[in-house]
Amino acid sequence: MMRFAVPIFPGSAGMDCVRAVEDVLAQPVDPVCHTQTDLSSYDAVILPGGFSYGDYLRPGALARFAPVMEGVREAAAKGKLVVGIGNGFQILLEAGLLPGAMRRNDHLQFRCDFQRLRVETDRLPFTRDYRAGETIRIPIAHGQGNYHCDDETLAELRQNGQIVFRYAGENPNGSVDAIAGIVNREGNVLGLMPHPERAVREWMGSADGVRFFTSMLKYWRESGAA
Amino acid sequence: MIKATITVKLKPSVLDPQGEAIRKSLNALGFDEVTGLRTGKTMEVWLEADDPGEAEARVKAMCEKLLVNPVIETYSFSLEEGK
């Protein structure tokens, strides 16, 4: 069984991720208190969306110092799968586990919509069940989703194939190069602003998020870690 | 007691859409002479400390560790005695 940890900070909307893993994969998933430092018994960590610490100071700026981040860093260093969704992505950026920074949407409003995304690569543990170049529909819901990095970093991300998802059609927040999600150089830490956990049943408006989770399980099984 | 007043600003190279929107509003209200506006934030921090040199080093550390995001922000601060 592939064990998932979903660290919950004060203000997180963590149960959406917990339920998605349960409903889609039927694998064990634990909501983990932000004070717990040891995540070694887990195979994957999902930092959820929401508003940890009310987004005070900067989104993710306070969460990044929570005790549980020790366990998250360790999991990342060990090559385990670490995903940051929405606020989770912001936390990974603040923690330096991914490059760049997140800013306020350029139109200054919160934006909730079903967004078309292009899956840029199908070689990652998170995207194997997609086809490179495929367009999928996943909801976004954020006020600070405007991804920013300097030119040097952008060139690196492009060169190394670290850009995983781009916004297709309208860029909903002004992100540089329409970046919606990136992965680290090692390919095991992914951050994305759209919410695949909110697109796992057709009645939700789209089920394109299912394959995000199935990809991870497939990777884990095939990687011999099972 | 030492009070630090910290100003956090966006790096000059970073676009400030909020600043732009506010500038346009000022222009629309008749303040045509405004050609630019950038937003930032101010934090006032009270420290139980006596030595200004030490306080300066500590405030710098606070900025670097938590208060400022070095990817997109710069900062400056001043110190004053008393409450």
Add this chain to the structure above:
Amino acid sequence: MQPEKSPLSREPAPEMIRDRKLYREMGLTDEEYERVVRCLGRLPNWTETGIYSVMWSEHCSYKNSKPLLRRFPVDGPRVLQGPGEGAGVIDIGDGQAVVFKIESHNHPSAVEPFQGAATGVGGILRDVFSMGARPIALLNSLRFGSLDHPRVRYLFSRAVAGIAHYGNRVGVPTVGGEVCFDPRYEDNPLVNAMCVGILDHRDLQRGVATGEGNPVIYVGASTGRDGIHGATFASEELSEESEEKRPSVQAGDPFTEKLLLEACLEMVEKNLLVGIQDMGAAGLTCSSAEMAAKGNAGMVLDLDRVPQREPAMTPYEMMLSESQERMLLVVEKGREEEVRRICDKWGLPSAVVGRVTGDGRLRLLHKGEKVADIPVQTLTEAPECVREGVEPGYYREYASFVPEAELVDLDPGEALLKVLASPTVASKRWVYRQYDATVGTSTAVPPGSDAAVIALRGTEKALAMCTDGNGRYVYLDPKRGGAIAVAEAARNVVCSGAEPLGLTDCLNFGNPEKPEIYWQLAGAIDGMSEACRVLGTPVVGGNVSLYNETRGQAVLPTPVVGMVGLIRRRDHITTQDFKKDGDVLFLLGETRAELGGSELQQVITGRIAGRPPGIDLEEEKRLQETVLESIRRGWVSSAHDLSEGGLAVALAESCIGGGRGATIDLSSDLSAIAFLFSESQSRVLLTTSPEMAERLETFLRERGVPVQRIGRVGGEHLKVRLNGTAVIDADVQELAEVWEGAIPCAMNPSSMS
């Protein structure tokens, strides 16, 4: 016996309060003050005067509306809790219940729209989770003046931003509502917030203090000086001086609210609570007084124990503060520690601030002195005002007014474009895009359809919900307008596949001391009550907001209905968009020339006049039951209720949403304008697949519902012919551009935002 005077000698003494009539500044009339003196058997001190003034304000006591509110039907076989608690509760089977309420925050939103609207959301969330329910959805009903005015654009954009700010951060999806624009709301915007929650029957809580000696515990944010006399402020008309009253608007903290919500639900789960109530209007005063009164008990509070965030707060300030995100609890003696542990875990201040007594009095202690001593029941028994309503002159004049005369020669195609471009009718996507509608992963129908639908996990069921208000019809005929408000709300949830269960109401009216306003209020309540009775939807809770006027100009009398319905099975969920080319269109109900109070009339002539459409409640009931049954039998592809803009707008909306056109053939003696834009009630637009069409039509006729087969879905145009003559031929893309672009254009960047 006079309680000892507080050492705070800057407060006026009881004699000065009487002699200089200082109580008037707090909102008490001379008669009310006399009555307070009689209740106490002596002169009240400053703190006691303040307490009576807020408890007897209109906002807290409903003294002007209570006699009328009694006319609402509040009972039903599924009602577990009617009006009188934080929110209403209705059984939905399987040991579960739905909890919901709507509330206004009009006056604060006129002065500070962002925080006014945000704290409105905060308050209604607390009302729902104070019942032990987990909030699962938010909706809001907003009314503003004309978007031509910069100040209106400012109020509108800031109110929407405030609602988004608070709701999104608490993590409860905002899934529905309505936004209307009319010059009569220019100085008095209406901001009504509704919350829906879910609980298991065994978790139902009440705001009651019982058990002599039981501790009274304060949980949540600390108390500051914000919002003092907010309840009194809400009970007066606005004027230029209101700007100075800005401190009466509180600042909300949705992060603390989220922690408070989780902490309270944990206490509910652990069965810790004897009673729990939100500290809303009139803060600590209202919650303590009401809990004690409902429990037939008394309370003694030690104000030194109240968590304070500002120095040297007086008892008066602490009791009247409307600081947000606070709850008052009563638990069994000995369980205080368990509460503290939960609060500490969630990082919330908490303190035992008093205990329940058996003497029926509210006693307050401060710095060792007794600063107030009041018989509790008198606080919740404000002298009611029964007034006289007088029919206004315009009502008599309008009896003979014929709206159609000045409209009948318009070109229907042009009229449609004008109405679609009207902000009241136009797409509200600019608004709801700012609301997180997906958090919670339970939203089956997000904003954009007649009603929102939330799926109930672990069951096959879903809840449909909507808010529907109506100022124009109520102005033109309060009784008819009130009935229509209820009927339309029920019709909207029916079109989503739900059986209407019950409603919550927010009555937004002007100054009830004016006979014409009182006439409007009484008439609307009568109309609503009748509709509730016929349709079987009891009123389980609600709110009254009076004195919505500025410089003598009242808002349109606007009751807003929040309706909740139960969908038995997920496959019953229905939306209004046309689904498939070839689907057959049916128009259900009777269309008459009824343009009084219509969107067309307002858009073309700039005013409303005449009588509003009529309503036959039995016909409405038959229509709703039949539509619901048709949906349940699987015969319906799309269902859309007809309202503002009549058939033309309903057709356009269903085309735009479905991304496809339709070809319509109508036959009638009415003019094209009358048939297409009349707002006759009890009408629904259904589509079905060609295979089901005959079965559906037969069923509808059997049930006695008037039905016409009017056309087919298909193509890229909306083509309407009347008696063989083409009256509308519009490209759906063009209609979409007009409809979707109206509000973004009105809010363009050169305006103040």
